[in-house]
Amino acid sequence: MPDRSKPINTRDAILDATDRLLAREGYKRMTIDELAREVGIGKGSIYLHFTSKEEIALSHIDRIVERLKARLRQIADGPAPAGERLHKMLLERVLYRFDSVQHYTQSLDELLSRLRVQLLARRKRYFSEEARIFADVIAGGVESGEFAPTDPLAAASVLLEATNSLLPYSLSSAELGSRPEIESRVAGIASVLIKGLTS
């Protein structure tokens, strides 16, 4: 579930309001004026933190990924066998993104197609940051003999690429389908992949 705790500062409050407006109005109709009203600050205060609507939307997505990475790190550091942790992490990377945008019903397609080029550039960075967390778990699994010898970072990229097609970015809101359906599709891919890594 997206973090619904109180915003810790103005920047956070702006991004929380962005999330609500994206859900309610969509990206195209969202204005800086409206955003300022939603936060309860002046328009000038928004521009102290962001230069454009585009930057705000992209920062909102950055924040989703930052929170996801914290959750992945938490699972990665847990006591379960490496295979089990990877399985949970693969579910988390898809379902956390799903939960973060599934209330956008109407407007996700519009947001994604308008920011497509910028998002593609960012995805590269997101994935390499995620891959490092997965690689740590794989390296541990190889060391303990749970996994067959493999290059941890290459294997991490395989896991990410093999589940990337289920991220909201690749699917329209209609295609996203129900959460249990997405969950079972990720679990199916994760099982085959993790069996494929196992020694």
Place this chain on the structure above:
Amino acid sequence: MPDRSKPINTRDAILDATDRLLAREGYKRMTIDELAREVGIGKGSIYLHFTSKEEIALSHIDRIVERLKARLRQIADGPAPAGERLHKMLLERVLYRFDSVQHYTQSLDELLSRLRVQLLARRKRYFSEEARIFADVIAGGVESGEFAPTDPLAAASVLLEATNSLLPYSLSSAELGSRPEIESRVAGIASVLIKGLTS
């Protein structure tokens, strides 16, 4: 490589010209007038076969997938072990699409974002048709004992979904990268998946 043989009829000739114009001008700038000139027929003849520019572009993509399916079927019917055939088929499903659109350099993003909604609907159909070809090979591999018992159609969906993120649809032309790079990424995913199916 895309099929560069002579068109077998007017419909095929129109789609061949579409391919050239998409590469040269992009979807937005392509007009029915220009298309008719490129084929060497009257504009009215185009409308005997297609109702709109959108339908032409979508039919062009349909044709790519039809040709791909014929090639997959050919590999599926070959004599190699099931695992090897699946590996080749996974490479083919990604690289055939890559080869079919890689000469669009500039305009792929534009085409994909303009036809996004229609393409998403079609993708469902494409994938279920592809899945049936993969499922046949998996069923054979289970029967021969090469693969562990599994639901062939579910396993086929896993293979397709796990490689979907490398199809041109999900990647911009810049992100597509070089053919050898894509090939090695698909091969990496295919190896782990097929090891995961093996008994």
